[in-house]
């Protein structure tokens with residue numbers, strides 16, 4: 001499968017299934033956001049449906065219908081995943097939360113869609129994006145279809161987390177878990193597929209904390225001042241979480257100075273400060289997730305409170321609040337929250 005960054009073992013596993021008669025009837029790609037689950041699902045469906053020998057070729061009629069045609073700055077599968085492109089493929093249905101829930105109408109509609117034969121021949125795919133956002137009735141409706149999968153149909157689910165999903169759905173799916181990529185994997189991928197300068201690719205790879213989707217978005221935004229700003233904020237948050245309270249005001253000052261690097265990208269100083277708070281919230285979420293994965297639950301509530309504080313500061317910044325006061329409050333609390 002061309003144009004996938006990292007996840008080599010999983011790609012091998014999926015590739016070997018391509019040699020079989022038909023794809024598994026239900027596959028779930030699970031793992032944190034921005035690890036490339038949706039891209040993998042799309043590319044896998046594209047590979048099955050591709051009419052050429054190199055699968056997916058991104059050129060045949062099937063690939064053109066699935067991924068679109070014309071020049072794109074990114075390889076087609078990445079472009080499609082990043083822009084949430086609608087597909088014109090008659091044998092692929094994409095179900096996604098709109099905006100924060102997948103509702104019963106959507107899974108019922110999928111069920112109805114699954115009563116027709118493939119148009120182009122090689123089977124049909126129903127991709128359910130962020131399946132953890134199915135509400136209970138939607139999940140139950142899907143379950144009925146999964147219990148008696150129509151022949152020739154494959155359900156590809158992606159989920160940021162399997163917590164809270166119906167065990168009966170999970171047990172019907174072959175579950176593939178994705179982990180974070182290494183900085184090197186991301187950097188090599190950015191250079192090979194997008195042509196990112198290797199030094200910049202390595203900086204983005206380190207900053208992305210294994211989340212390849214973020215690195216791609218940063219790589220194509222091409223804002224070098226933002227990259228330096230993100231690196232500085234990353235540093236400040238790491239120090240903030242481990243440093244002494246006495247440095248908190250200085251860190252708040254460095255935070256405001258670093259945010260100036262977002263001005264070109266965001267188009268204003270208030271927006272730049274808001275972007276900075278958003279980035280800090282994201283880093284705190286990463287720190288929280290890392291802790292939970294390692295089974296360290298102490299301090300989790302404090303981190304959650306800090307995340308809420310950072311998001312509130314972001315909203316306040318857009319509403320013209322005093323950036324000095326809100327940044328000082330955040331970094332003082334961060335220092336106290338150790």
Ligand SMILES: [Zn+2]
Nearest residue numbers: 050057060063
């Ligand atoms: Zn093709």
